[in-house]
Amino acid sequence: MRVSCLQENLSRGLGAVGRSVAVRSTLPVAQNILIVAEESRLKLVATNLEMATTCWVGAKVEEEGSITVPARLVTEFVNSLPNELVNIEMPAGGRTVQFTCGRFQARMNGIDADDFPPVPEIADGIGAEVEADGLREAISRVTMAAATDESRPVLTGINVEFEGERLTLAAADGFRLAVYKMPLAKAIEGKTTVIVPARTLNEVHRLLGEQEEPVYITVNEQRSQALFRLSNAEIVTQLVQGTFPNYSQVIPKSYDTRAVADVSEFTRVARMGSVFARDASNIVRLLVTPGGEMKPGKITVTAQAEEIGDNTGDLDALVDGKEAKIAFNVKYLLDVLGVVKQSQVALEVTTPSSPGVIRPIGTDNYVHVIMPMFVQW
Amino acid sequence: MLSPDVVSRIAAGEVVERPASIVKELVENSIDAGADRIDIECSGGGAALVCVADNGQGIPAEQVDMAFLRHATSKIASLDDLVNVHSLGFRGEALPSIAAVADVEVSTSIGDAVPGTYLYMRGGTIQHHESRPRARGTTIAVRRLFRHFPARLKFLKAESTENGHSAQVVSQYALAYPSLAFSLLLEDRVALRSTGNGDLRDVVAGLFGAELARAMVPVEYASERLSVAGLAAPASLSRAGRSHQSTFINHRWVRSPLLQRAIDEAYRGMLHEGRNPIAILNLDLPPNRVDVNVHPSKAQVKFADEQEVFRAVREALKGALARTSVATDSRHISLSSGGTQGAWLVAEATQDSAYPPAAAEPTTGAGSLPPLRVLGQIRNTYVAAEGPDGLYLIDQHAAHERVVYDRLIGRRTGHEIEVQGLLEPIAIELTPAEDATLSTIMDRLTEVGFAIEAFGSRTYLLRSFPAVIGEADVVDIVHDLLRELTDVNQRGVYERLATSIACHAAVRAGKHLATEEMRHLIRQLEASTQPRTCPHGRPTVVRFDEAQLEKMFGRRT
Numbered sequence: 001m002r003v004s005c006l007q008e009n010l011s012r013g014l015g016a017v018g019r020s021v022a023v024r025s026t027l028p029v030a031q032n033i034l035i036v037a038e039e040s041r042l043k044l045v046a047t048n049l050e051m052a053t054t055c056w057v058g059a060k061v062e063e064e065g066s067i068t069v070p071a072r073l074v075t076e077f078v079n080s081l082p083n084e085l086v087n088i089e090m091p092a093g094g095r096t097v098q099f100t101c102g103r104f105q106a107r108m109n110g111i112d113a114d115d116f117p118p119v120p121e122i123a124d125g126i127g128a129e130v131e132a133d134g135l136r137e138a139i140s141r142v143t144m145a146a147a148t149d150e151s152r153p154v155l156t157g158i159n160v161e162f163e164g165e166r167l168t169l170a171a172a173d174g175f176r177l178a179v180y181k182m183p184l185a186k187a188i189e190g191k192t193t194v195i196v197p198a199r200t201l202n203e204v205h206r207l208l209g210e211q212e213e214p215v216y217i218t219v220n221e222q223r224s225q226a227l228f229r230l231s232n233a234e235i236v237t238q239l240v241q242g243t244f245p246n247y248s249q250v251i252p253k254s255y256d257t258r259a260v261a262d263v264s265e266f267t268r269v270a271r272m273g274s275v276f277a278r279d280a281s282n283i284v285r286l287l288v289t290p291g292g293e294m295k296p297g298k299i300t301v302t303a304q305a306e307e308i309g310d311n312t313g314d315l316d317a318l319v320d321g322k323e324a325k326i327a328f329n330v331k332y333l334l335d336v337l338g339v340v341k342q343s344q345v346a347l348e349v350t351t352p353s354s355p356g357v358i359r360p361i362g363t364d365n366y367v368h369v370i371m372p373m374f375v376q377w
Numbered sequence: 378m379l380s381p382d383v384v385s386r387i388a389a390g391e392v393v394e395r396p397a398s399i400v401k402e403l404v405e406n407s408i409d410a411g412a413d414r415i416d417i418e419c420s421g422g423g424a425a426l427v428c429v430a431d432n433g434q435g436i437p438a439e440q441v442d443m444a445f446l447r448h449a450t451s452k453i454a455s456l457d458d459l460v461n462v463h464s465l466g467f468r469g470e471a472l473p474s475i476a477a478v479a480d481v482e483v484s485t486s487i488g489d490a491v492p493g494t495y496l497y498m499r500g501g502t503i504q505h506h507e508s509r510p511r512a513r514g515t516t517i518a519v520r521r522l523f524r525h526f527p528a529r530l531k532f533l534k535a536e537s538t539e540n541g542h543s544a545q546v547v548s549q550y551a552l553a554y555p556s557l558a559f560s561l562l563l564e565d566r567v568a569l570r571s572t573g574n575g576d577l578r579d580v581v582a583g584l585f586g587a588e589l590a591r592a593m594v595p596v597e598y599a600s601e602r603l604s605v606a607g608l609a610a611p612a613s614l615s616r617a618g619r620s621h622q623s624t625f626i627n628h629r630w631v632r633s634p635l636l637q638r639a640i641d642e643a644y645r646g647m648l649h650e651g652r653n654p655i656a657i658l659n660l661d662l663p664p665n666r667v668d669v670n671v672h673p674s675k676a677q678v679k680f681a682d683e684q685e686v687f688r689a690v691r692e693a694l695k696g697a698l699a700r701t702s703v704a705t706d707s708r709h710i711s712l713s714s715g716g717t718q719g720a721w722l723v724a725e726a727t728q729d730s731a732y733p734p735a736a737a738e739p740t741t742g743a744g745s746l747p748p749l750r751v752l753g754q755i756r757n758t759y760v761a762a763e764g765p766d767g768l769y770l771i772d773q774h775a776a777h778e779r780v781v782y783d784r785l786i787g788r789r790t791g792h793e794i795e796v797q798g799l800l801e802p803i804a805i806e807l808t809p810a811e812d813a814t815l816s817t818i819m820d821r822l823t824e825v826g827f828a829i830e831a832f833g834s835r836t837y838l839l840r841s842f843p844a845v846i847g848e849a850d851v852v853d854i855v856h857d858l859l860r861e862l863t864d865v866n867q868r869g870v871y872e873r874l875a876t877s878i879a880c881h882a883a884v885r886a887g888k889h890l891a892t893e894e895m896r897h898l899i900r901q902l903e904a905s906t907q908p909r910t911c912p913h914g915r916p917t918v919v920r921f922d923e924a925q926l927e928k929m930f931g932r933r934t
Contacts, residue, residue: 151850152803174799245801279901281795281844306787307904329797329844355800373844374796374826 001065001090003037005057007081007101010042013057014075016233017046019203020053021071027117032068033075034116035088035097037061042088045119046071051200052119053207055233065090066113067097074099077106119236122227125220126192128162129185132211138169138180139205141339141366146198147173157195157240159247162188162219170247171198176332177247177369185214194219194226195240207233251369252357255348257324259288259299259317260361263345267337269301269313274330279305283373284330286356288349290319299347303330317347324349326356327373336368352377393474395533396423397542399519402471404550407431408557408628410515413573415550418562419543422536424522427543432514435487438494442506444472444483445498477501478529479522485515500525536564544568548584549630552623552657555580577608581657585621589614589655596658598693603662603686605693610655612647612698612910625659626667631678636660639687643694645872646782646912656694660686699906746903746918751895758886760895767922773890773898775911777883778876780901782912785825785845785875795844796826802838805852809835811859818862825874827855849881857881876912 014033022030025048034045042059045052067090078086081101090097090110099106139158147155152174161168165187170179207230208215216229219239228235273284284303291297297319304310326349337345342360349356358368393399400417407415410433418428436444475481476498486493493511497504523530533539540563551559551571558573571580582590593608610621624636636658644654668679680686749762749769760771807815812835815822822829826843842851858877884890890898902908902917909918927933 149848149850151852172800174801174803175797177800247801250800278897281797281847283795283844306784327795353798355798369800371798371800374798374841375844376795 001037001067001088001092001097002063003042003059003061003065003089004085004087005042005059007078007083007086009057009059010086011075011078011081013042013044013055014071014078016055016207017044017053018071018075019206020046020048020051020235022048025049029068029111029115030117031071032111032116033071034066034068034113035074036066036113037064037088045116047117047119049117050197051203051235051237052117053203053233053235054119063092065092067095067110068113068116069097069108069110073108077108120220120225122218122220122225122236125218126162126188128167128188128217129214130167130182130217131185131214132208134182135215136205136208137341138167138182139201141180141368142169142171142178143198143202143205144335144339145171145173145176145178145368153240154195154242154244156199157197157244158201159193159244160196161191161193163191164188169201170244172245172247172250175329175371176336177250177367178336179247179251179367181365192219192223193244194223195242195244196226197237197240200228200235200237204228204230204235207235250355251367252348252350252355255321255350255357257288257290257319257321257349259297259319259324259347259349260344261299261315261317261347263337263340263343263360265315266299266345267334269299269315270330270333270337272311272313273301273303274334276303276305276309276311277330279308281373282329282331283327283375284333285325285327285375285377286347286349288317288319288324288326288347290321290323325352325377327352327375328356328370329373332370336370340366393478393522395542396427396522396539397546399423399427399475399479399522400429400543401546402475403427403429403517403519404547406471406517407433407515408550408554410434412514412557414558416560416562417543417547419540420564422533422539423543424530424533424536424539426518426520427522428516428518430514430516432512435513435515436483436485436494437487438491438508441483441485441494441496442503445476445481445496445501445503473501475519478526479524480520482518482520483515484509484511484517486511486513488513540564540568546630549623549625551580552577552584553625553628553630553659577657581608585655593655593657594697596656596693596697598689598696600685600689602666603660603689605658605660605689607656607658609658609694609697612644612654612914613916614655615648615652616655619653621655622653623657626669626678627661627664628659629669629678631669633678635680635683635687636690639690640694642687643691643698646876646914647698647907647910648914652914654694658690658693660690662686745906746908748903749899751892751899753892754890754895756887757889760890760899762899764920767920768926770919770921771899771902772886772911772915772917773888773895774883774886775913775915775917776902776908777898778879778911778913779905779908779917780898781845781882782875782879783905783907785843785878786872794824794826796828796841797844797846798841799839802830802840803852804832805829805837805839805855807835807837807856807859811856814859814862818859821874822858825878829855843878846878846882849878854878854881872912879912 017033021033025031030047030049036043037059038061040059040061042057043054044057045054077099081104084102087100088097095110095112097108097110142158146158150156155173159170162184165184166181167184168179168181170177211231213231218227224239226237226239270284277284280303284301287300289298289300296316298314299317300312300314302310302312336358340360342362344361346359346361347356352372353374355369355371360366396419404415404417407429410431412431412433415429415431418426420426481498483496484493489512492508495507495509544561544563547559547561547569551569555577556573556575559569559571560567561569569583571583578590578593581593589610592614593610596605596607596609598605622640624631624633640654640656648654666681747764747766749764752761752763754760758773760773762769762771819829826841828840830838830840832838839851839855846854854877858874861877862873909916911917924933
């Protein structure tokens with residue numbers, strides 16, 4: 001193998017695949033990055049056996065070849081090199097790869113490329129095409145609602161539903177539900193539903209960066225793996241097996257009180273409450289008061305921590321319906337307010353013990369449901 | 378009809394089980410007689426001789442014979458007196474019972490001016506009766522116990538065992554009456570001696586050692602109808618058995634499961650499994666609120682209002698414990714040095730002087746933590762912090778457990794429990810054992826905020842849970858609770874729940890904490906009333922004081 005490429009490009013490529021490297025694996029080769037010199041480019045691959053990321057870097061290939069080298073070692077070394085041409089050389093059949101860059105040199109002992117876990121090929125199956133912009137927004141609005149603990153694996157994933165011209169992403173962790181709908185660039189036949197690990201989608205989001213070209217998603221026939229093809233990287237992921245809860249039934253069909261408020265004001269008041277709520281199981285109490293003849297309606301947010309103190313803040317709101325009370329885990333409230341791009345949201349409440357709903361104003365593609373906390377008023 | 382002889386022997390069997398019972402009866406008589414100095418002597422394990430001498434009011438010459446008649450007592454006269462009995466003895470059974478099973482010598486006088494009386498009895502009948510001079514007081518010598526009762530004699534244990542029982546009895550009275558001077562000679566060696574200076578701490582020092590005595594804190598509690606006083610040791614000093622626990626009702630030594638439970642309750646969550654608190658407590662309550670006449674030995678009692686007594690003892694101890702400190706902090710605790718002479722001399726002790734003289738500072742709120750400055754985290758498990766009095770290492774898991782536990786307990790007394798609802802119920806499958814437990818403690822679980830519904834056989838739906846669990850694995854907690862609660866009666870279920878929730882909700886060892894998180898944790902721990910132990914009783918905090926550090930670095934020798 002003899003190949004050369006710019007340090008900047010190599011560094012970016014290693015950074016792209018770096019998150020997919022196995023952290024604690026019984027398979028040592030999974031802690032390595034596969035480097036393949038092929039057809040005037042360098043292919044970098046990392047896998048933790050659940051997700052595999054492939055990235056291509058422009059390079060001048062003089063002699064094809066492949067090797068795997070320890071991920072951390074090569075990444076940290078390359079990152080510390082000056083932005084000059086890096087030469088990578090390895091004698092055919094060898095195991096030691098030499099990096100040369102200006103006045104710097106390194107030799108690394110690798111593991112044979114044939115030992116690297118093969119990345120599944122996903123060619124057939126259901127294919128879909130989505131705009132990068134829409135996918136970025138969809139991922140950022142739902143993944144925080146996915147469960148982080150592994151006790152119910154299904155909930156650590158995002159339910160992804162392809163149907164006709166529409167793609168629907170949904171995440172739920174038992175306390176909240178986030179559903180985002182977006183158009184597919186091309187309609188597909190029938191309906192396909194898979195559960196993609198939230199980690200994978202977060203990685204897709206990261207690698208999307210500023211990309212403008214559409215993303216191609218392919219799900220294999222067995223619905224066990226999926227491929228996300230970006231402009232200069234590919235992610236192949238295992239899909240979570242199981243049935244996602246039927247979430248449509250937990251979205252309240254109606255409300256008794258609806259308050260429309262400014263997102264930045266709402267965020268500020270909620271964040272203030274979170275300071276005191278920290279010592280009170282994160283509880284903030286929301287009191288929605290309808291406006292009168294001359295005065296506007298408002299949402300009052302209070303937090304009280306035993307023996308520590310309490311605080312109250314309110315914000316103007318356009319209130320439709322009667323007075324309402326509801327208590328939330330402030331973390332959930334801030335999570336959703338933090339991802340809404342629109343300037344206003346509507347808070348819909350029925351009773352203090354039934355789910356509260358938050359919807360951005362000006363679009364109907366996003367709904368966020370939060371289960372309240374039952375407290376004394 | 379049984380002959381009087383048989384009746385007296387049956388009755389004697391209830392009162393006189395072993396030499397220690399004689400010691401008890403005679404010491405009680407001395408105390409009732411108003412003595413302030415009581416000398417006890419035993420030899421041959423008490424079977425050969427039990428002798429109790431006091432300087433009390435003595436028995437008038439004309440009443441000495443009477444004292445040995447069954448149910449002859451000068452202490453009560455009517456049924457009304459029995460309800461309001463203030464003296465230790467009142468049944469009028471002790472002396473006749475003793476006389477029925479041993480030879481008894483009595484020498485008594487009511488004052489220097491009057492000649493005293495000497496009486497010698499054998500087999501319950503008077504052999505010898507004469508006037509003999511004696512200083513004010515009474516001496517009763519019991520010899521050849523059970524000589525005519527070979528079956529009973531056979532059941533007496535080794536001399537050392539019997540002496541141990543007698544020493545235990547005397548110890549308890551010494552603890553109950555710190556203002557009386559007791560001495561105990563066992564086989565001609567001084568086993569115990571108290572000065573009678575009125576300081577319980579001195580008595581404890583003599584019995585259990587000066588170090589323990591110094592560490593103990595006063596217990597004081599008074600309500601309308603009863604008061605509790607005594608000494609209690611901090612949770613860091615505990616014992617495997619209950620030998621260091623003494624409870625007295627109106628200065629009468631009693632063994633009461635109720636009081637034991639109250640003591641345990643006060644220390645709940647502060648001691649390791651199998652360890653028992655150290656506490657010396659006397660309850661003063663009107664005689665008509667307590668029945669000591671349950672058994673001739675009067676070691677069992679019945680209370681008119683058990684709840685009241687239970688609460689009083691628990692609250693008294695909790696109040697005291699809030700002021701205790703960790704063991705390393707002993708130099709802050711004062712010991713009022715008694716008088717000229719060491720309070721107790723223990724026979725085995727080589728030193729014949731008192732325990733070391735006392736430091737000067739009073740016991741103050743040493744149970745709480747001083748303000749700490751976080752230095753960093755060690756092995757993602759311990760938080761290192763600097764305090765005004767040294768280096769502190771804090772176990773992050775144990776500390777957080779304490780914080781969460783306190784919060785849970787506090788919530789219960791204050792507000793209603795806050796509950797997090799679930800958007801989608803979680804299905805939980807139980808083992809048959811867990812299922813059985815659930816049916817018995819369902820109400821308790823509901824009380825703390827769990828909403829659990831039956832959903833088919835041994836399957837349940839969890840619809841809500843206590844908010845304090847936060848992001849911990851609620852299903853694991855439910856399983857744990859059902860496992861841990863299998864062998865628990867209703868009492869204390871809430872505390873166990875809190876302990877278990879705290880354990881699960883608390884940050885684990887091995888988790889990296891940001892500086893802000895550590896500060897937050899320490900601040901919360903500082904606010905706790907019992908910051909030094911986790912709910913399981915493990916320590917949360919270890920302190921190295923400056924002197925120790927200097928020693929370790931050889932700056933000080």
